[in-house]
Amino acid sequence: MSSLYLLIPLALLLLAVSVWAFFWAVRRSQFDDLDSPALQILLDDDRAPPRAAEKRDA
Amino acid sequence: MDPASPSPVCFHCGSLIRNGEPLSVRIAGVAQPVCCAGCQAAATLILAQGLERFYEFRQPPTARPATAERNWSIFDRAAALRRYSHELASGERELTLQIEGLHCAACAWLIENSLQRERGVTEIHVNAASGRAQLRFDPRASCLSRLLQHIDALGFAPRPLSFSAGPPPDTAERRAALLRLGVAGFGMMQLMTFAVSLYAGVIQGMAEDLQQFLRFVSLAVATPVVLYSARPFFVSAWRSTRAGRPGMDVPVALSIGAAWLWSTWATLRGRGTVYFDSVVMFTFFLLLGRYVEMSLRHRSVVQQDALVRLLPESVLRLGPRAERVTPDELEANDCVRILPGERVPADGVIGSGSTEVDESLLTGESAPRARGPGDTLLAGTLNVSGTVEMRVLRVGPDSTLAAVARLLERAHAARPRIADFADRVASGFVMGVLLLATLVGLYWLQVDAARAFPTVLAVLVVTCPCALSLATPAALAAATTRLAHTGLLVARSRSLERLAHADRIVFDKTGTLTLGTPRLDEVVLLDARAARERCVAIAAALESHTAHPLARAFAHLNAAAGVTGTRSAAGRGIEGWIDGAHYRLGRLDYVLEGGTGAPVPAALRADPELARIVLADADGPLAAFRVNDAVRADARTTLAQLTRLGLIPLIASGDQPGAVALAAQRLGGIGARAGLRAGEKLAWVQQLQQAGHRVVMVGDGVNDAPVLAAADVSVAIASGADLAKVNADLVLLGAGLGALAGAVHTSRRTLRIIRQNLGWAVLYNLTAVPLAASGHLEPWMAALGMSGSSLLVVLNAMRLLKRNTARVEPGGVARLEAAPAEAAR
Numbered sequence: 001m002s003s004l005y006l007l008i009p010l011a012l013l014l015l016a017v018s019v020w021a022f023f024w025a026v027r028r029s030q031f032d033d034l035d036s037p038a039l040q041i042l043l044d045d046d047r048a049p050p051r052a053a054e055k056r057d058a
Numbered sequence: 059m060d061p062a063s064p065s066p067v068c069f070h071c072g073s074l075i076r077n078g079e080p081l082s083v084r085i086a087g088v089a090q091p092v093c094c095a096g097c098q099a100a101a102t103l104i105l106a107q108g109l110e111r112f113y114e115f116r117q118p119p120t121a122r123p124a125t126a127e128r129n130w131s132i133f134d135r136a137a138a139l140r141r142y143s144h145e146l147a148s149g150e151r152e153l154t155l156q157i158e159g160l161h162c163a164a165c166a167w168l169i170e171n172s173l174q175r176e177r178g179v180t181e182i183h184v185n186a187a188s189g190r191a192q193l194r195f196d197p198r199a200s201c202l203s204r205l206l207q208h209i210d211a212l213g214f215a216p217r218p219l220s221f222s223a224g225p226p227p228d229t230a231e232r233r234a235a236l237l238r239l240g241v242a243g244f245g246m247m248q249l250m251t252f253a254v255s256l257y258a259g260v261i262q263g264m265a266e267d268l269q270q271f272l273r274f275v276s277l278a279v280a281t282p283v284v285l286y287s288a289r290p291f292f293v294s295a296w297r298s299t300r301a302g303r304p305g306m307d308v309p310v311a312l313s314i315g316a317a318w319l320w321s322t323w324a325t326l327r328g329r330g331t332v333y334f335d336s337v338v339m340f341t342f343f344l345l346l347g348r349y350v351e352m353s354l355r356h357r358s359v360v361q362q363d364a365l366v367r368l369l370p371e372s373v374l375r376l377g378p379r380a381e382r383v384t385p386d387e388l389e390a391n392d393c394v395r396i397l398p399g400e401r402v403p404a405d406g407v408i409g410s411g412s413t414e415v416d417e418s419l420l421t422g423e424s425a426p427r428a429r430g431p432g433d434t435l436l437a438g439t440l441n442v443s444g445t446v447e448m449r450v451l452r453v454g455p456d457s458t459l460a461a462v463a464r465l466l467e468r469a470h471a472a473r474p475r476i477a478d479f480a481d482r483v484a485s486g487f488v489m490g491v492l493l494l495a496t497l498v499g500l501y502w503l504q505v506d507a508a509r510a511f512p513t514v515l516a517v518l519v520v521t522c523p524c525a526l527s528l529a530t531p532a533a534l535a536a537a538t539t540r541l542a543h544t545g546l547l548v549a550r551s552r553s554l555e556r557l558a559h560a561d562r563i564v565f566d567k568t569g570t571l572t573l574g575t576p577r578l579d580e581v582v583l584l585d586a587r588a589a590r591e592r593c594v595a596i597a598a599a600l601e602s603h604t605a606h607p608l609a610r611a612f613a614h615l616n617a618a619a620g621v622t623g624t625r626s627a628a629g630r631g632i633e634g635w636i637d638g639a640h641y642r643l644g645r646l647d648y649v650l651e652g653g654t655g656a657p658v659p660a661a662l663r664a665d666p667e668l669a670r671i672v673l674a675d676a677d678g679p680l681a682a683f684r685v686n687d688a689v690r691a692d693a694r695t696t697l698a699q700l701t702r703l704g705l706i707p708l709i710a711s712g713d714q715p716g717a718v719a720l721a722a723q724r725l726g727g728i729g730a731r732a733g734l735r736a737g738e739k740l741a742w743v744q745q746l747q748q749a750g751h752r753v754v755m756v757g758d759g760v761n762d763a764p765v766l767a768a769a770d771v772s773v774a775i776a777s778g779a780d781l782a783k784v785n786a787d788l789v790l791l792g793a794g795l796g797a798l799a800g801a802v803h804t805s806r807r808t809l810r811i812i813r814q815n816l817g818w819a820v821l822y823n824l825t826a827v828p829l830a831a832s833g834h835l836e837p838w839m840a841a842l843g844m845s846g847s848s849l850l851v852v853l854n855a856m857r858l859l860k861r862n863t864a865r866v867e868p869g870g871v872a873r874l875e876a877a878p879a880e881a882a883r
Binding site: 004005008011012015018019022023026027031032033 | 166185186229232233236237240241244248251268271272275278279
């Protein structure tokens with residue numbers, strides 16, 4: 001049972017890291033738009049987009 | 059869908075396709091119909107870039123692109139670039155755009171992917187939720203106007219925001235709520251493991267020092283949750299208590315605070331039960347409910363700067379150095395020149411020139427009014443026929459347009475409110491809970507002091523208004539999602555409750571029941587020389603050279619070729635040469651001016667309406683055209699369905715009595731009032747309300763906005779003026795009114811579900827409270843029961859999302875027609 005005295009503080013450390021990561025993600029707008037990125041992954045383009053130099057000169 | 063019988067609905071924007079030349083685009087080898095050249099251009103552009111998958115993933119029909127070419131080059135001026143964008147160290151510029159017509163994630167995807175292929179664009183991110191785009195481009199490789207033009211061509215309307223505008227105000231609130239919810243969620247997950255160990259330890263016999271260790275660890279995890287995540291409950295409880303009206307948050311704050319203090323005390327003492335798990339679980343589920351409710355509210359955000367959208371992008375300012383400027387840059391006493399087809403940028407007085415002005419957005423009058431030197435022009439109105447020079451009197455917040463907006467705000471404040479269930483009972487409920495908890499506490503102190511605190515805590519938690527407060531928002535959220543799939547956007551979800559009770563539905567005519575664009579109804583031949591086809595072709599050719607609103611009736615018709623020497627007389631007519639013959643088209647007195655004095659045909663003397671558009675050649679009148687505002691294709695069936703559902707349709711119009719009566723008769727003889735100004739419409743609606751009716755108002759113009767705000771439920775048509783759109787409870791997207799009847803049906807189902815939910819919540823509390831008060835419930839059981847009850851309420855609400863209900867819904871058919879892209883897949 002004494003391993004718990006090590007494992008639980010480790011779990012708490014992990015918890016602190018996840019909360020920090022969560023704050024980091026929210027503050028960097030990762031959660032501001034939950035709809036479009038979900039779709040973007042579905043709509044992965046089969047063709048490579050034209051390189052900058054070849055961009056259409058509309 | 060069978061490609062051989064294409065639906066009469068535009069593939070791109072979902073509008074019903076009216077008369078005229080059939081246009082189409084080829085998608086995957088199949089010709090798909092489109093309604094206008096604008097949609098055709100947008101669809102062709104999307105296909106040319108290989109982005110046709112947009113059509114598979116978009117949700118509501120796309121906005122219809124404006125066909126008129128807009129002049130974006132104004133934004134390339136150094137002054138405008140400084141105003142709307144800022145320079146980065148790399149020499150690139152960054153700016154924020156508000157994009158109109160953005161309805162779903164697929165639209166955002168389309169804009170991002172399409173612009174990324176443009177030269178000079180280094181980065182673009184479109185947020186589908188807020189409709190804002192962050193654009194970074196290199197001014198040395200491209201110019202801003204070209205990029206704006208590109209978005210415009212896709213069928214969306216971009217509007218650069220002044221750089222000071224900042225992020226949308228709700229972002230900060232949403233992020234803070236998400237962080238609180240996240241912290242509570244992490245804390246809850248972690249604490250559960252400790253709590254389960256502790257409970258199991260009690261049964262199996264856990265070492266005392268390990269138990270104490272787990273208590274301290276739980277304290278360490280629960281404390282940030284209470285201090286950070288539960289803060290809003292304490293703040294709100296304190297505020298409501300100080301105001302003398304204790305709200306729902308008082309028992310919440312009390313139970314969280316007391317349980318935490320008690321548990322902390324027990325931990326420090328090393329004796330007694332801890333309730334950290336209940337505290338954190340309670341906080342998390344309450345925050346979750348609030349978060350759902352807040353997401354809904356933010357979707358209905360009223361845009362503060364909606365007014366700006368009725369102003370032109372640019373205007374020609376006269377002076378020592380004449381240049382085009384944005385309306386933001388105008389000041390009083392500036393002199394501006396307004397060309398035909400432009401909107402008036404500010405209130406002012408005409409200095410020279412005369413014209414006709416379409417004021418239908420402010421007055422509801424569909425026919426343009428003549429304006430000459432000394433007359434006042436109002437910001438946001440449309441200059442139809444002539445070029446005028448105007449001295450600016452009032453700009454921005456002083457203009458009439460802004461005054462209409464203020465009138466609107468006042469009407470909002472005066473909206474008759476059916477008080478929310480929670481608001482009405484909150485104070486009484488809370489006092490009851492507190493009283494009950496005190497009594498239970500006093501009783502147990504006498505009987506068994508050790509069990510007093512857990513019992514009081516169980517009572518406080520079990521009576522948590524969680525299920526009660528989730529009952530309504532969960533059902534409304536589900537109904538909102540469901541209606542969005544039928545093409546109806548719910549901006550204020552509370553309005554669904556009122557919609558379910560409505561018994562009168564008042565329609566504006568122009569642009570609502572009718573398409574707002576005139577259509578050629580009848581051709582009366584006045585002379586034996588005239589042939590119907592030829593007359594229509596000549597008229598169409600002549601009308602193509604004028605911007606008069608009535609000319610739009612001829613826009614889709616085959617025009618004769620080779621018109622030369624056209625000259626238009628403001629508000630009266632137009633003349634020109636075709637194949638060597640001279641023709642005049644317009645009012646009877648105008649076309650007879652150049653004629654030989656031929657007698658006025660009897661048909662015209664009998665019917666002055668018919669004398670408004672007459673075609674004549676040198677020898678006299680040839681034909682007369684009757685033009686009417688076309689009634690929407692699904693208006694009649696929708697009205698019939700609404701009548702069956704118990705809503706009596708009425709028309710309130712600012713238009714002339716003749717046109718209104720005709721529309722009313724075509725729609726099945728419904729009640730109508732004509733010639734109403736905005737104030738009179740408002741009075742009529744209020745009169746109906748005083749007679750005990752619940753009134754739904756359907757409109758599209760700015761002049762409707764005060765009426766819309768005063769009605770119990772307001773519905774706006776998305777293609778109408780943006781101001782009305784953002785200030786309505788419900789917004790109809792796409793072409794038809796068809797979704798209305800379905801919405802009424804859904805709102806009634808929603809109300810039934812809300813009642814079931816409230817009934818369950820009350821029943822649950824009635825059973826659980828005696829159990830808790832008699833000491834049969836541990837606090838963790840109370841917290842679990844509370845969560846289970848909330849879950850049940852949410853699951854019940856989810857039933858609204860199911861599409862295939864036993865009864866065929868009236869809106870179902872309209873949905874199929876409005877979504878050929880989905881049906882084809």
